[in-house]
Amino acid sequence: MAHVRSLDDDLEKDLHTEHQVLNMGPSHPATHGTVKFLIELDGETIIDLDIAVGYLHRGFEKECESGTWYQAIPYTDRLNYNSAILANIGYCLAVEKLLGLETPERCQWLRTLAGELARLADHLTRCGAACLELQAMTPFLYGIEARELTWDLMEMLCGARVTSNYVRIGGVKHDMAPSFPGVCRAHIAKIRPLLRDYEEVVTRNRLFVDRLRGTGMLSKEDCLRYAVTGPLLRAAGVPLDLRKDQPYLRYADVDFDVPIGEVGDNYDRYLVCVEEMQQSLRIVEQCLAHLERLGPGPVNVDDPRVRWPAKGRVFNAMEELIQQFKAVTEGPLVPAGEAYQAIESANGELGFYVVSDGSAVPCKVRCRPPSLLNLQPMPLMLRGALLADLIPTFDFINMIGGECDR
Amino acid sequence: MEDFGSPALRRLLEAHPAAVLATHAQHGDATALVDAAQVVELMRWLRDALGFEMLIDLTAVDHLGRAPRFEVVYHLYSIAHNQRLRVKAGVPESPCQIDSVAELWSSANWMEREVFDLYGIRFRNHPDLRRILLYEEFEGHPLRKDYPKERRQPLVGPRN
Numbered sequence: 001m002a003h004v005r006s007l008d009d010d011l012e013k014d015l016h017t018e019h020q021v022l023n024m025g026p027s028h029p030a031t032h033g034t035v036k037f038l039i040e041l042d043g044e045t046i047i048d049l050d051i052a053v054g055y056l057h058r059g060f061e062k063e064c065e066s067g068t069w070y071q072a073i074p075y076t077d078r079l080n081y082n083s084a085i086l087a088n089i090g091y092c093l094a095v096e097k098l099l100g101l102e103t104p105e106r107c108q109w110l111r112t113l114a115g116e117l118a119r120l121a122d123h124l125t126r127c128g129a130a131c132l133e134l135q136a137m138t139p140f141l142y143g144i145e146a147r148e149l150t151w152d153l154m155e156m157l158c159g160a161r162v163t164s165n166y167v168r169i170g171g172v173k174h175d176m177a178p179s180f181p182g183v184c185r186a187h188i189a190k191i192r193p194l195l196r197d198y199e200e201v202v203t204r205n206r207l208f209v210d211r212l213r214g215t216g217m218l219s220k221e222d223c224l225r226y227a228v229t230g231p232l233l234r235a236a237g238v239p240l241d242l243r244k245d246q247p248y249l250r251y252a253d254v255d256f257d258v259p260i261g262e263v264g265d266n267y268d269r270y271l272v273c274v275e276e277m278q279q280s281l282r283i284v285e286q287c288l289a290h291l292e293r294l295g296p297g298p299v300n301v302d303d304p305r306v307r308w309p310a311k312g313r314v315f316n317a318m319e320e321l322i323q324q325f326k327a328v329t330e331g332p333l334v335p336a337g338e339a340y341q342a343i344e345s346a347n348g349e350l351g352f353y354v355v356s357d358g359s360a361v362p363c364k365v366r367c368r369p370p371s372l373l374n375l376q377p378m379p380l381m382l383r384g385a386l387l388a389d390l391i392p393t394f395d396f397i398n399m400i401g402g403e404c405d406r
Numbered sequence: 407m408e409d410f411g412s413p414a415l416r417r418l419l420e421a422h423p424a425a426v427l428a429t430h431a432q433h434g435d436a437t438a439l440v441d442a443a444q445v446v447e448l449m450r451w452l453r454d455a456l457g458f459e460m461l462i463d464l465t466a467v468d469h470l471g472r473a474p475r476f477e478v479v480y481h482l483y484s485i486a487h488n489q490r491l492r493v494k495a496g497v498p499e500s501p502c503q504i505d506s507v508a509e510l511w512s513s514a515n516w517m518e519r520e521v522f523d524l525y526g527i528r529f530r531n532h533p534d535l536r537r538i539l540l541y542e543e544f545e546g547h548p549l550r551k552d553y554p555k556e557r558r559q560p561l562v563g564p565r566n
Binding site for chain 2: 053054057059061062063065066097098100222224225226227229238240245246337338339340342349351353355363364366368372373376377405406
């Protein structure tokens with residue numbers, strides 16, 4: 001009978017729904033990072049996406065412009081709080097470039113070591129939290145346990161776990177304890193099996209691979225157009241790593257590989273991050289060996305512009321007392337000029353552009369935040385994808401609000 | 407003008423001698439101060455002819471009391487040549503605007519929005535020039551040197 005519609009006809013019919021706008025964030029349990037998405041949905045398919053950042057804007061640059069050059073260092077801790085030392089290092093290297101300072105070798109090895117521990121902690125958080133947000137609790141706990149061990153090492157090195165405030169202009173706060181290399185090796189021996197356990201439950205897990213493979217793709221050309229750097233760019237097949245391409249600190253003297261992906265989807269990003277953790281551990285071990293080879297030595301540059309005089313001299317000699325007084329009340333004078341220093345942070349190129357007018361107060365401290373630049377092409381990664389793909393994509397972009405919004 | 411041994415500066419000076427106002431290479435960073443009116447044309451040439459495929463950073467500096475008051479600072483990076491170049495262009499206090507380079511590099515979109523937000527420099531032909539870090543109701547541009555740090559702004563309620 002022609003007038004009776006068959007069930008098949010109904011199912012075949014194109015079910016067009018009205019587009020719906022979904023407001024996700026600024027604080028959503030499935031995202032780590034304070035950001036708001038305005039998502040235009042057709043059913044479960046993402047048509048378009050608008051990202052509202054700025055919820056954690058604290059006026060980092062304005063604050064830096066109202067203190068001395070030293071007083072900006074604790075603020076850099078609060079940029080990417082997963083790897084605070086890397087921001088410390090970036091800022092201090094930029095100011096040292098303006099001052100024309102060359103730090104002692106021991107200091108450079110300590111910074112390299114601390115920076116790699118920070119990178120490890122950052123990647124552990126990224127990979128662990130990604131599993132948590134994809135409803136897998138166990139690998140998250142493996143990751144967090146390994147991160148605790150890393151942060152224990154941080155605490156031993158700097159006295160603080162998260163906001164380390166370890167690096168100084170022209171040096172580091174203090175040398176490592178004599179027992180540090182032993183503890184560090186023991187902790188690495190515990191971190192390695194945790195990473196292996198983590199990879200065993202995740203890397204070939206069917207559910208995990210299905211959620212990650214082919215989602216959040218960003219091509220090499222789009223990465224370059226959007227100035228995307230770090231693991232996202234390497235996952236797209238571009239072997240750009242500033243530690244290799246424009247070596248700073250002691251990266252030219254250590255052996256490590258730069259992993260790259262093939263297609264630039266979330267799974268490639270995951271594989272790149274996991275391999276980078278192994279490489280970071282390799283670098284840490286080499287740093288320890290070099291530090292032991294070097295033996296005790298100065299960790300601060302001996303330059304009266306930035307170095308405080310020894311306490312014994314301050315109490316007994318007039319010149320040193322004056323120098324200490326000037327250093328504390330006025331801060332170091334940085335010659336007029338401008339400098340840009342980029343380092344490879346856990347998220348990509350972290351740059352500091354510093355401008356001095358010759359006074360003790362910075363004229364401009366610009367932080368080039370990898371999180372912000374990596375987040376920008378997110379609509380491109382997700383147009384036409386399912387709403388559920390947003391979660392792993394956002395996880396592997398690893399936007400850190402403190403650094404993105406400054 | 408001198409190229410300070412930088413291949414990018416040398417080729418820029420050869421091809422566009424009139425558009426470059428000054429050069430320096432302080433601390434090893436090759437820098438060109440260029441004519442703001444030709445910035446898009448120059449940037450297109452730098453991208454296509456010299457292979458600067460990434461606009462790594464874009465920001466501004468407020469030199470209060472100097473003319474022109476603002477400087478927009480571009481940091482370019484070429485992966486193929488492993489080379490960096492800093493390009494600067496002056497922007498006066500009035501009219502406080504410069505051409506947008508968002509059509510050349512998509513990365514400029516949010517960074518120009520940020521400079522507009524914090525410095526109040528308008529980018530002509532920008533696809534979507536809105537505040538990015540601060541909210542619409544915010545008055546003034548806080549990174550200007552004459553914006554007092556202590557100034558309080560009214561709180562705004564939720565918008566939707």
